[in-house]
Amino acid sequence: MTPHHDPHHPPAADAGREWWRSAVIYQIYPRSFADANGDGIGDLPGITARMGDLQDLGIDALWLSPFMTSPQKDAGYDVADYCDVDPLFGTLADFDDLLAAAHARGIRIIVDLVPNHSSDQHIWFQQALTARPESPERKRYIFRNGRGEDGELPPNNWQSIFGGPAWTRVTEADGSLGQWYLHLFDSSQPDFDWSNEEVKEEFRRILRFWLDRGVDGFRVDVAHGLVKDQDFADYTPDPEAASMGGEETPAPYFEQPGVHEIYRDWRKLLNQYSGDRALCGEAWTSSVESMALWVRPDEMHQTFNFEYLLAPWEAAELRSIIERSVSAFGGVGAPGTWVLSNHDVIRHTTRLSLTSEPAQGTGIGPDFPGIPEYDDAVLRGQAATALMLALPGSAYIYQGEELGLDEVHDLPAESRQDPTWFRTNGEKVGRDGCRVPLPWDADQPAYGFNRTGESWLPQPARWASLARDRQQADPGSTLSLYRALLRLRRDLGLGTGEIEWIEGYGEGVLAFQNREVIVIANISGEPVDLPSGAEVLVTSRPLDGREIHADTTVWLRQNHSH
Ligand code: NOJ
Numbered sequence: 001m002t003p004h005h006d007p008h009h010p011p012a013a014d015a016g017r018e019w020w021r022s023a024v025i026y027q028i029y030p031r032s033f034a035d036a037n038g039d040g041i042g043d044l045p046g047i048t049a050r051m052g053d054l055q056d057l058g059i060d061a062l063w064l065s066p067f068m069t070s071p072q073k074d075a076g077y078d079v080a081d082y083c084d085v086d087p088l089f090g091t092l093a094d095f096d097d098l099l100a101a102a103h104a105r106g107i108r109i110i111v112d113l114v115p116n117h118s119s120d121q122h123i124w125f126q127q128a129l130t131a132r133p134e135s136p137e138r139k140r141y142i143f144r145n146g147r148g149e150d151g152e153l154p155p156n157n158w159q160s161i162f163g164g165p166a167w168t169r170v171t172e173a174d175g176s177l178g179q180w181y182l183h184l185f186d187s188s189q190p191d192f193d194w195s196n197e198e199v200k201e202e203f204r205r206i207l208r209f210w211l212d213r214g215v216d217g218f219r220v221d222v223a224h225g226l227v228k229d230q231d232f233a234d235y236t237p238d239p240e241a242a243s244m245g246g247e248e249t250p251a252p253y254f255e256q257p258g259v260h261e262i263y264r265d266w267r268k269l270l271n272q273y274s275g276d277r278a279l280c281g282e283a284w285t286s287s288v289e290s291m292a293l294w295v296r297p298d299e300m301h302q303t304f305n306f307e308y309l310l311a312p313w314e315a316a317e318l319r320s321i322i323e324r325s326v327s328a329f330g331g332v333g334a335p336g337t338w339v340l341s342n343h344d345v346i347r348h349t350t351r352l353s354l355t356s357e358p359a360q361g362t363g364i365g366p367d368f369p370g371i372p373e374y375d376d377a378v379l380r381g382q383a384a385t386a387l388m389l390a391l392p393g394s395a396y397i398y399q400g401e402e403l404g405l406d407e408v409h410d411l412p413a414e415s416r417q418d419p420t421w422f423r424t425n426g427e428k429v430g431r432d433g434c435r436v437p438l439p440w441d442a443d444q445p446a447y448g449f450n451r452t453g454e455s456w457l458p459q460p461a462r463w464a465s466l467a468r469d470r471q472q473a474d475p476g477s478t479l480s481l482y483r484a485l486l487r488l489r490r491d492l493g494l495g496t497g498e499i500e501w502i503e504g505y506g507e508g509v510l511a512f513q514n515r516e517v518i519v520i521a522n523i524s525g526e527p528v529d530l531p532s533g534a535e536v537l538v539t540s541r542p543l544d545g546r547e548i549h550a551d552t553t554v555w556l557r558q559n560h561s562h
Contacts (some may be wrong), residue, residue: 007213008099008103008275008277009214009216009273009274009275009277010274010275011274011275012025012274012275012276013276015495018301019061019108019276019278020217020267020276020278020302020335020394020425021059021335021372021393021394021495021496022296022335022392022393022394022495023060023061023108023394023397023495024058024059024060024061024389024394024396024486024495025059025061025062025063025110025280025395025396025397026054026057026059026061026062026395026396026397026399026401027061027063027065027342027343027396027397027398028047028062028063028064028065028067029042029065029075029343029398029399029435030042030043030046030047030064030066030067030076030089030398031075031076031088031089031282031435031437031456032046032399032436032437032438032449032456032457033047033050033399033437033438034046034047034049034050034438034440034449034450035437035449035450035454036049036450037450038053038104038378038451038452039088039450039452039456040446040449040450040452040454040455040456041088041089041456042089042437042449043088043089043090043094044067044085044089044090044094044095044097044098045090045094045097045098046450047062047064047229048094048097048098050103051098051101051102051105051107052067053468054102054105054107055105055106055107056193056483057402057479057482057483057486058469058482058483058486058487058490059107059486060106060107060108060338060510061107061109061110061216062102062107062108062109062110063109063110063111063112063280063396064109064110064111064112065077065112065343066111066112066114067085067086067089067090067095067111068080068082068083068084068085068086069081069083069084069085069086070086070119070121071119071121071188072086072088072117072364073186073188073189073315074162074185074186074188074189074419074500075343075417075418075435076112077112077114077185077189077221078114078117078118078119078120078121078185078186078188078189079114079118079119079122079287080119080121080122080123081122082113082114082118082206082209083206083209083210086116091206092213095391096213096214098217099213099214102458103214108177108217109205109215109216110213110215110216110217110218110219110278110280110285111210111215111217111218111219112218112219113203113206113207113218113219113220113221114221114222115192115194115203115220115222115226115262116184116188116191116192116221116222116225116226117183117184117185117189117191117192118188118189118190118192119188119189120169120188120189120190121188122459124137124140124141125141125179125190128140128141128143128181128190129170129507130173132172132173133145133172133178133179136198137468138179139193139196139198139515140192140193140196140198140199140513141181141182141190141191141192141193142179142181142182142190142191142192142193142228143170143179143181144179144181144182144232145179145180146167146169146179146180150177150336151169151177151178151179151180152168152177153183154167154169154180155167155180155232156232156233156234156235157234157235157236158182158184158234158252158253159236159237160183160185160186160187160423161184161185161243161244161361161431162185162186162243162418162419162423162424162430163420163424163427163428164180164187164423164424164561166181166183166184167180167181167182168181168183168187168536180431182228184222184225184253185419185489186419186423187209188205191225191228192226194226194258194259194262195227195228195230195258198530200262200265200318204265204266204267204269204407206377207266207270208269211269211270211273211277215277216275216276216277216278217270217277217278217279217280217301218278218280219280219282220279220280220281220282220300221254221282222244222282222419223259223276223281223282223283223294223300223303224245224250224254224255224281224282224283224284224285224294225245225253225254225259226259226262227251227256227257227259227262228252228256229253231252231257232252235251236251239359240359241359242284242306242310242360242361243359243360243362243420243450243501243520244282244284244344244361245283245284245285246284246285246286246306246310246362247286248286249287250286251458252254254284254285255283255285255290255488256341260293260294260299262367263279263281263294263299263300264298266279267279267298267299267300271538278301278302279299279300279301279302280300280301280302280303280304281294281295281300281303281304282302282303282304282448283303283304284306284360285306286341287307287324287328288305288307288308288321288324288325288328288329289324289328291303291307291328292303292328292329292331292332292334293332294404295329295332295334296334297332297333297334299477301334302334302335302337302394303337304337304339304342304396305321305325305336305337305338305339306341307321307325308322308325308337308338308339308388309339309340309341309342309345309348310349310360312352312357313346313352313380313384313523314523315507315509315510315521315523315524316507318387318510318521318523319501319510322336322391322499322510324404325337325338326392326393326499328523329393335392335393335394335398336391336392336393336394337393337394337395338388338391338393338394338395338396339396339398340384340385340388340396340398340401341390341393341397341398341401341434342398342434343398343431343434343435344360344361344431344434345360345408345431345434346358346363346364346394346403346407346433346434347398347400347401347405347406347433347434348381348384348385349374349377349378349380349381349404349405349406349407350364350371350372350377350381350406350407350408350409351399352377352380352381352384352545353372353376353377353380353381354370354371354372355369355370356369356370361420361428361430361431362420362429362430362432363409363418363420363426363428363429363430363431363432364407364409364429364433365409365410365411365429366409366410368409371409372409374406374462376551377406378404378478378550379408379540379541379549379551381401381404381554382478382481382540382541382553383521383522383523383540383541383551383552383553384403384480384553385481385485385540385551386481386485386519386521386538386540386555387519387521387540387553387556389485389486389489389494389512390485390494390512390514390517390519390553390555391499391514392494392496392497392498392499392514393495395495397482398434399438400438401469401482402439402478402479402482402483403439403466403468403478403479404466404477404478404479405436405438405439405463405466405469406559407433408432408433408434408436408457408459408460409432409433410460411429411432411433411436411457411458412458413426414524414538415432415434415457415458416429416430416536417432417456417457418430418431418432432457435453435457436457436458436460436463437449437456437457437459438468439459439463439466439467439468440467440468440469441467441469442467442469442470442529443467444466444558445464447459447461447463447464447467448467448468460539466478474543481538481540484538485538485555486539488517488537488555492515492516492517493515494514494515495516497514497515498514498515499512499513500512500514501511501516502518505528506524506528507524508522508523508524508525508526509522509523509524509528510522510523516557516558517537517555517556517557518531518534518555518556518558519553519555519556520548520554520556520558521552521553522548522549522550522551522552522553522554523550523551524528524550525550526549526550527544527547527548527549527550528548529546529547529548530543530546530547530548530554530556531556531558532555533558533559534556534558534559535556535557535558536555536556537553537555537556537557538554538555539553539554539555540552540553540554
């Protein structure tokens with residue numbers, strides 16, 4: 001496909017005006033979005049059927065979590081065939097239909113690329129298992145001899161991010177106990193060896209496959225983990241750190257400098273295509289300053305701002321991370337990005353009101369102390385969203401946050417499916433609580449997720465009142481708030497604006513101007529007065545006369561006639 005004859009994509013925008021600099025990107029977790037065939041697991045036709053609702057919400061792009069062929073040991077982040085659709089989700093033709101339906105409505109599509117590891121069912125890993133040590137088949141992955149007299153000990157002490165050892169021993173073709181392979185995640189997710197040129201070439205082929213099909217970009221899984229320190233020295237992470245990384249001194253398998261060469265190579269490949277295709281990296285680093293290395297001008301376009309996601313609901317901390325993000329990303333010519341929720345973290349409606357927060361990946365279970373009251377928590381969640389969507393740059397929304405969904409901490413033990421739950425023997429409940437299928441219609445089976453009432457995780461009864469059909473026409477609903485914020489953000493150009501802080505509202509209040517909009521986020525715990533002569537454009541919670549409640553964000557415009 002030559003850039004000039006691409007039916008899907010317009011020519012590149014002027015530098016600085018590319019869509020990904022200001023887009024609001026909605027994350028779809030396909031197994032939990034909408035289920036057209038009624039088997040209890042969402043699918044691609046389900047998404048296509050809801051494209052109108054997504055357009056109505058007012059987002060610019062969709063990021064689809066993996067739907068490629070996979071035994072689903074880690075909900076699709078264990079890919080067996082990178083260039084096909086798993087029958088659970090549909091077919092390649094269903095994907096083409098989805099892409100066409102999205103593009104027809106002006107919505108871009110980003111797919112998830114999982115380059116750190118494959119599934120153990122991938123043909124390459126199957127070949128590696130039957131091949132001999134040191135063979136080319138083994139060298140696509142990270143096989144090593146064990147320590148100890150008979151190699152009975154793993155090559156080092158690295159632990160899997162999901163718990164337990166990061167190495168598994170194989171049985172050789174002759175039946176003897178043999179080498180060990182590295183898996184930073186589940187034992188069903190062997191890590192590729194990215195020093196091998198064959199691996200690099202294979203991923204170029206995979207990128208081209210999806211680009212030629214017309215996708216607008218990729219979300220790159222574990223973008224900080226592909227290259228490992230070749231010493232393979234023992235390493236023990238800080239148990240308080242996020243499970244996916246982010247320690248001050250990076251682990252020997254995260255943030256290794258060599259990883260950047262890979263993205264420079266991919267950037268060149270993307271640049272051969274028209275339409276501003278984009279790479280968005282999932283890099284759990286310790287700070288926005290280190291994260292900015294991933295979005296230097298010849299690398300990725302965006303990276304998720306996890307420091308923002310992890311910030312508590314506290315004015316000084318939020319201001320600091322916003323300022324540092326603008327400066328760190330701006331310093332390399334990249335847009336600021338903002339995110340509050342995704343499929344790996346506790347939904348922000350719940351998380352921002354917890355009195356103590358477990359490390360990312362641990363999750364909260366039925367016995368977790370201090371589960372907040374929903375009616376209060378949702379107001380804080382809405383205020384946080386109204387603050388985030390007022391910031392210039394690109395923002396991510398995770399499916400269901402527009403309905404104000406909370407974390408399902410009370411899932412029954414027998415329904416849990418996160419590998420973390422199994423690999424820690426239930427000590428960590430894991431991430432299922434943010435992955436429960438969406439409620440669409442309060443009065444339908446499975447709240448309209450499908451027609452059969454099947455659901456791979458049970459939906460809580462309390463979600464009936466949060467179903468989309470209940471919120472659709474209610475001007476006070478979370479859904480109406482998201483729609484209003486997204487419409488104004490687009491109409492008033494906030495994504496391409498700039499922040500100018502306004503002082504004087506006192507501690508605990510964040511106030512700034514972005515274009516003509518004045519944003520006041522009241523995080524102080526006390527009401528504050530609305531400035532005089534201001535027209536309220538949108539508020540996350542009704543005002544009390546001239547008072548802005550605690551846990552409320554307001555967007556205003558100075559009324560010049562006053
Ligand atoms: C990050 C993904 O977001 C997460 O869901 C997955 O388990 C790991 N990477 C491993 O692929």
